[in-house]
Amino acid sequence: MGGGMALLFAEDGVHVNLSDPSEEAMDAVIAKAEKSGYNGKITKHTDYDSLCKSLSTPRLLVFSLPHGGVGDKVLEGLMPHVSRNDVILDCGNEHYANTERRQNKVKDTGIRYIGCGVSGGYQAARAGPSMCPGGDKSALEEVLPLLQKVAAKDKTGKACVGVVGKGGSGHYVKMVHNGIEHGMMSAICEAWGIMRKMDMGYEEIGNVLKEWNASGELEGTFLVSIGADLSHKRGKGDDPSTQKTATSEQHPLVISEVLDKVVQDVTGEEGTGIWSNTEAIELHVPAFTLNIAHAFRLASAFRGDRERASEALDGGFPPSELEIQDKKAFIEDLRQATYASCLASFIQGFNIIARADQQHEWGIDYSQVWQIWRAGCIIQADYISDELLAPILKSKPSSDDLNLNSSSRVAQDIRKCFPALRRIVAKSVETDQVIPAISATLEYFKVASGTDLPTSFYEAELDYFGSHMFDRKDDTDKQVQKPMEGKHHFEWKPATSQKEEYGKNYTF
Numbered sequence: 001m002g003g004g005m006a007l008l009f010a011e012d013g014v015h016v017n018l019s020d021p022s023e024e025a026m027d028a029v030i031a032k033a034e035k036s037g038y039n040g041k042i043t044k045h046t047d048y049d050s051l052c053k054s055l056s057t058p059r060l061l062v063f064s065l066p067h068g069g070v071g072d073k074v075l076e077g078l079m080p081h082v083s084r085n086d087v088i089l090d091c092g093n094e095h096y097a098n099t100e101r102r103q104n105k106v107k108d109t110g111i112r113y114i115g116c117g118v119s120g121g122y123q124a125a126r127a128g129p130s131m132c133p134g135g136d137k138s139a140l141e142e143v144l145p146l147l148q149k150v151a152a153k154d155k156t157g158k159a160c161v162g163v164v165g166k167g168g169s170g171h172y173v174k175m176v177h178n179g180i181e182h183g184m185m186s187a188i189c190e191a192w193g194i195m196r197k198m199d200m201g202y203e204e205i206g207n208v209l210k211e212w213n214a215s216g217e218l219e220g221t222f223l224v225s226i227g228a229d230l231s232h233k234r235g236k237g238d239d240p241s242t243q244k245t246a247t248s249e250q251h252p253l254v255i256s257e258v259l260d261k262v263v264q265d266v267t268g269e270e271g272t273g274i275w276s277n278t279e280a281i282e283l284h285v286p287a288f289t290l291n292i293a294h295a296f297r298l299a300s301a302f303r304g305d306r307e308r309a310s311e312a313l314d315g316g317f318p319p320s321e322l323e324i325q326d327k328k329a330f331i332e333d334l335r336q337a338t339y340a341s342c343l344a345s346f347i348q349g350f351n352i353i354a355r356a357d358q359q360h361e362w363g364i365d366y367s368q369v370w371q372i373w374r375a376g377c378i379i380q381a382d383y384i385s386d387e388l389l390a391p392i393l394k395s396k397p398s399s400d401d402l403n404l405n406s407s408s409r410v411a412q413d414i415r416k417c418f419p420a421l422r423r424i425v426a427k428s429v430e431t432d433q434v435i436p437a438i439s440a441t442l443e444y445f446k447v448a449s450g451t452d453l454p455t456s457f458y459e460a461e462l463d464y465f466g467s468h469m470f471d472r473k474d475d476t477d478k479q480v481q482k483p484m485e486g487k488h489h490f491e492w493k494p495a496t497s498q499k500e501e502y503g504k505n506y507t508f
């Protein structure tokens with residue numbers, strides 16, 4: 001990511017001074033710069049003193065580092081060499097609490113630390129990513145013109161970057177972006193799995209995804225578009241040079257050789273999926289689709305455990321081949337179920353952001369979040385963005401007013417795709433298809449709009465054994481709408497000693 005961004009900045013006329021533990025990595029970036037004609041635009045430094053002396057003041061230092069302790073170490077190393085008004089732009093995926101801790105640490109020195117989530121993968125780092133900065137207002141205003149130059153542009157030519165809000169809000173919003181990303185990726189891969197069981201070939205599925213991306217509710221969805229693209233790629237193992245010429249006789253499709261495990265939550269390379277979900281839970285936000293998408297990734301990571309369980313269960317419960325009478329209608333249902341899950345991921349993600357914004361008082365500008373996610377990012381979804389989010393987010397709602405579940409426009413789409421979602425879940429349950437995020441989405445929509453949930457019984461049991469109190473259906477005060485302790489307790493079964501209960505028959 002850092003190398004790509006260095007080349008991007010150089011392309012835009014900025015002189016870039018690189019610093020990396022690996023000289024080889026820096027040489028590779030410089031060689032690419034020379035090849036692209038940006039001669040002398042990128043230079044390397046092996047120590048922070050020489051790096052910082054070579055920069056004009058106020059300095060702009062851009063981090064692209066793994067999250068956690070590495071950032072602290074690099075900041076510590078830089079501190080003796082930087083001065084008042086310098087700006088650190090942290091473009092990694094960092095936990096917002098680390099960002100805020102660092103912002104506080106440098107505050108008295110006059111150094112300004114911006115947490116700036118960057119999205120779009122390494123291709124976008126080179127071509128222009130979607131950028132999500134938050135922090136000190138003066139620093140943001142200073143760096144914004146440069147970021148506007150390098151960031152991805154939407155179809156109107158507007159840069160996909162903007163000031164998100166105070167403190168760690170930039171990194172927070174990017175973290176939730178990844179949570180949404182995981183919900184969407186889960187739903188799309190589950191739909192792909194179902195199509196595989198319809199005896200569809202990889203390339204045929206790619207063609208369906210291409211159609212989904214071309215029009216309708218999944219129009220302009222980056223993750224669907226790359227799914228369409230990757231479905232046709234052939235080549236030998238890790239050798240991309242074989243890609244352009246490979247034919248079916250020479251090489252299988254690459255996707256046919258990819259093993260079913262997603263590991264980066266477990267290996268610790270990335271933390272955003274874990275953080276988004278712990279945030280949802282800690283902030284009491286029901287995020288069915290995101291939570292289960294995360295658990296699905298985790299289960300997938302432990303391939304060995306799955307193999308052993310499969311053996312214990314004589315092969316487990318593999319999905320059956322699907323025999324579908326009306327293939328066209330079923331694929332249309334699948335498209336709508338996938339869309340429903342992507343929409344649910346956005347709804348849940350925005351609910352997490354809004355709750356955090358209320359708690360931290362970041363003053364998030366949701367119109368900027370809309371613009372940042374408009375293009376260049378992994379969760380780019382043109383239909384959702386234009387049709388559903390634009391009218392709501394561009395009016396700059398406060399976090400108190402932001403619940404997409406109560407938007408009539410969003411409700412219109414949920415109502416429309418719910419029957420298809422239900423049919424896909426029903427068919428999948430009958431035939432053991434793997435649909436954690438899609439089925440959780442069905443449950444989410446039922447529960448999020450349910451006004452007669454079986455949790456009445458749950459509440460009664462809690463009161464029975466724990467005297468946890470309950471509200472009654474005929475209570476009319478406003479408190480019943482809020483998550484506040486109920487006003488009533490029923491003595492379902494008085495607490496007595498066993499001796500009292502069983503009398504003289506009781507033995508110790």
Ligand SMILES: NC(=O)C1=CN([C@@H]2O[C@H](COP(=O)(O)OP(=O)(O)OC[C@H]3O[C@@H](n4cnc5c(N)ncnc54)[C@H](OP(=O)(O)O)[C@@H]3O)[C@@H](O)[C@H]2O)C=CC1
Pocket residue numbers: 001002020021022025064065066067070073074091092093094118119120121122269270
């Ligand atoms: N990959 C992606 O698609 C995206 C990644 N991100 C985020 O961007 C950041 C970078 O990601 P990515 O490029 O994939 O990760 P890499 O691991 O490829 O790059 C991390 C860089 O940090 C350097 N580094 C590691 N330890 C230290 C240290 N102690 N001091 C100084 N430098 C160090 C590495 O050096 P060395 O050359 O020695 O390895 C390397 O250049 C991460 O926070 C990631 O979450 C954000 C969006 C997309």
Ligand SMILES: O=C(CO)[C@H](O)[C@H](O)COP(=O)(O)O
Pocket residue numbers: 093118119120121178181264265270271272273378
């Ligand atoms: O931040 C990203 C995209 O937005 C990175 O691509 C990240 O590496 C994706 O990893 P994960 O699926 O674990 O979030």
